[in-house]
Amino acid sequence: MGTVQIRDVHKSYGPVEVLHGVSINIEDGEFVALVGPSGCGKSTLLRMIAGLEDISGGDIRIGDRVVNNIAPKDRDIAMVFQNYALYPHKNVRENMGFALRQRRVPRAEIDERVNDAARILGLEHLLERKPRALSGGQRQRVAMGRAIVRNPTVFLFDEPLSNLDAKLRVQMRSEIKELHQRLKTTTVYVTHDQIEAMTLADRVVVMNSGVIEQEGPPLELYDKPASLFVAAFIGSPPMNFLEGNLQNGTVLHLDDGTRLNLPVGDRKQRSRVTIGIRPEHFTVAPSGWPATVSVVEPTGSETQITARFAGHVVRVLSRGRTSVRPSDTIHLAFDQGHLHFFDPAPVPEVAKMEDVA
Amino acid sequence: MSTVVTPAPQRLRRSLGHKLRIAGGIVVSIVFLFPIYWMVLTSFKDQVDIFTNPPTFFFTPTIAAYVEYMTRADIVPRLINTIIVASGSGLLSIVVGTMAGYALARIRLRGAATIGLLILLSRGVPPIALAVPMFLVARKLGLTDKHITLILAYSTFLVPYVMWLMRSFFLSLPRELEESAMIDGCSRYGAFFKIIVPISLPGLLSTLIFSMILAWEELLFALVLTNRHASTIPVAIAGIAGDTVNGANWAALTAVGTITVVPVVVFALLVQKWLIKGLAEGATKG
Numbered sequence: 001m002g003t004v005q006i007r008d009v010h011k012s013y014g015p016v017e018v019l020h021g022v023s024i025n026i027e028d029g030e031f032v033a034l035v036g037p038s039g040c041g042k043s044t045l046l047r048m049i050a051g052l053e054d055i056s057g058g059d060i061r062i063g064d065r066v067v068n069n070i071a072p073k074d075r076d077i078a079m080v081f082q083n084y085a086l087y088p089h090k091n092v093r094e095n096m097g098f099a100l101r102q103r104r105v106p107r108a109e110i111d112e113r114v115n116d117a118a119r120i121l122g123l124e125h126l127l128e129r130k131p132r133a134l135s136g137g138q139r140q141r142v143a144m145g146r147a148i149v150r151n152p153t154v155f156l157f158d159e160p161l162s163n164l165d166a167k168l169r170v171q172m173r174s175e176i177k178e179l180h181q182r183l184k185t186t187t188v189y190v191t192h193d194q195i196e197a198m199t200l201a202d203r204v205v206v207m208n209s210g211v212i213e214q215e216g217p218p219l220e221l222y223d224k225p226a227s228l229f230v231a232a233f234i235g236s237p238p239m240n241f242l243e244g245n246l247q248n249g250t251v252l253h254l255d256d257g258t259r260l261n262l263p264v265g266d267r268k269q270r271s272r273v274t275i276g277i278r279p280e281h282f283t284v285a286p287s288g289w290p291a292t293v294s295v296v297e298p299t300g301s302e303t304q305i306t307a308r309f310a311g312h313v314v315r316v317l318s319r320g321r322t323s324v325r326p327s328d329t330i331h332l333a334f335d336q337g338h339l340h341f342f343d344p345a346p347v348p349e350v351a352k353m354e355d356v357a
Numbered sequence: 358m359s360t361v362v363t364p365a366p367q368r369l370r371r372s373l374g375h376k377l378r379i380a381g382g383i384v385v386s387i388v389f390l391f392p393i394y395w396m397v398l399t400s401f402k403d404q405v406d407i408f409t410n411p412p413t414f415f416f417t418p419t420i421a422a423y424v425e426y427m428t429r430a431d432i433v434p435r436l437i438n439t440i441i442v443a444s445g446s447g448l449l450s451i452v453v454g455t456m457a458g459y460a461l462a463r464i465r466l467r468g469a470a471t472i473g474l475l476i477l478l479s480r481g482v483p484p485i486a487l488a489v490p491m492f493l494v495a496r497k498l499g500l501t502d503k504h505i506t507l508i509l510a511y512s513t514f515l516v517p518y519v520m521w522l523m524r525s526f527f528l529s530l531p532r533e534l535e536e537s538a539m540i541d542g543c544s545r546y547g548a549f550f551k552i553i554v555p556i557s558l559p560g561l562l563s564t565l566i567f568s569m570i571l572a573w574e575e576l577l578f579a580l581v582l583t584n585r586h587a588s589t590i591p592v593a594i595a596g597i598a599g600d601t602v603n604g605a606n607w608a609a610l611t612a613v614g615t616i617t618v619v620p621v622v623v624f625a626l627l628v629q630k631w632l633i634k635g636l637a638e639g640a641t642k643g
Binding site: 071083088103 | 533543
């Protein structure tokens with residue numbers, strides 16, 4: 001049974017606590033992505049599942065065993081590291097077979113399993129090479145091969161694609177997804193790239209400063225972010241935020257004096273509020289509010305427009321093409337059905353970064 | 358005069374710089390190698406040629422000094438002693454120092470930095486200050502004039518040396534290598550011996566060679582701690598140089614000196630591929 005249960009796990013380094021009680025239940029065969037900005041504790045949590053870090057509080061179960069005090073080698077897990085950690089003095093075949101040799105698996109069976117894994121990953125012609133004679137993508141595949149040869153209960157991935165160039169990353173991403181669909185091994189995948197998390201995982205866990213902000217299926221996080229942080233972190237280009245005073249729950253006074261009528265009210269009835277609008281929920285329409293275009297970025301299938309609107313910089317994503325040019329005035333309306341309401345708070349840095357990854 | 362600037366003089370200047378660097382290298386090499394050259398030369402002279410003034414480069418070579426000293430009872434056993442002590446202390450230090458260096462580099466240990474620093478500081482004590490206490494301890498334990506005594510004494514400075522060299526080498530290796538091995542089924546020891554040691558082999562070997570050379574030529578401890586049974590070649594050389602009865606026999610002195618240096622040079626030439634690889638490795642890893 002490849003379940004992983006993380007119950008109220010804490011991690012401290014001396015007086016500094018970096019994980020403040022994290023609980024996640026991972027089903028057998030599930031693909032869970034831990035995502036968050038650097039320093040949020042996602043890698044620490046993964047390393048605790050692997051047994052490479054001590055658990056300061058709470059417990060972790062793999063299957064029906066509490067593994068808190070079990071050595072990494074006895075946890076029946078396989079891990080793929082960001083830098084691959086291939087053994088430089090061993091060739092690809094020996095790298096992939098190393099774990100099985102440690103377990104004294106008969107030679108013939110090792111060969112068979114290594115060959116199988118090599119076939120799945122297209123590494124057959126590289127088996128006799130040393131890691132230094134491989135390209136980045138090939139090394140990445142060998143690292144995955146080393147993991148799947150083991151046929152472990154759980155796969156752990158620690159930012160496995162971060163060292164690859166953009167194109168290869170997209171390719172390996174779909175290979176990992178395909179591999180998971182084929183092997184159905186429980187997988188925990190750590191990444192700072194929300195696109196990777198969204199595209200790969202059955203369930204995404206967004207972490208921030210050592211706590212879980214929200215967890216759920218990727219599109220649920222996208223459609224119903226529980227916090228400003230999640231709203232800002234998930235989605236690229238990121239969500240736009242406008243802060244103002246709410247009157248009668250339906251009229252938003254922005255700080256520059258602009259008044260927006262919101263037919264959809266805020267159920268919490270607060271006076272000061274931040275509303276979030278995804279770039280694709282803006283539309284250019286004559287009935288909208290005036291905005292000044294500053295940048296137009298066409299990608300072919302869609303166009304991203306950056307504009308100044310009521311003292312804010314907003315990003316608008318429109319399907320198809322447009323004749324709008326910088327410094328034009330356009331009128332923006334937004335899809336009233338897709339407004340998000342949050343308590344006012346500084347917009348997290350993550351949302352200000354252009355296209356994380 | 359030099360108003361005409363063409364690419365040609367530039368190339369000339371560049372190749373001039375190159376020539377200057379080579380010339381500098383040659384000068385430095387001569388400065389370093391001349392004493393050795395002079396030692397070898399002197400060892401083939403007879404007493405008369407040694408003391409001619411100005412010194413002569415042309416003479417009838419003789420191997421009298423070699424024959425005389427190699428046939429004397431004490432040189433060959435001392436050579437053997439030196440081999441035993443140098444390899445013994447080299448091997449002991451490489452084993453202990455490597456493991457200590459690994460521990461300092463990797464194990465999360467409160468005060469590890471302080472421990473490492475203290476061990477390094479022990480190298481700052483002048484050996485002569487340690488020689489007498491060491492002799493007293495050895496005498497108390499009945500260990501004077503034994504190979505093991507010298508091996509242990511040399512380890513006091515070789516272990517810190519190996520430890521610090523290997524520590525920085527291990528720090529340059531990614532931690533994930535051992536972590537991966539530990540997930541693949543190794544204990545910490547297994548990861549060290551099956552993954553880290555094989556990867557570090559060139560570095561280990563060059564460190565071992567340097568340690569053995571240091572032990573090979575050590576004089577002070579050998580002089581204080583041994584008498585005749587475990588005495589080494591450098592002691593013999595010092596004995597010849599300080600012979601107050603017959604006066605210094607320069608031919609003999611240089612002959613024994615040459616015999617001492619030759620094995621080191623041959624050894625270094627044999628393993629120089631490894632040496633260079635080991636020295637370069639640390640910088641290029643990662």
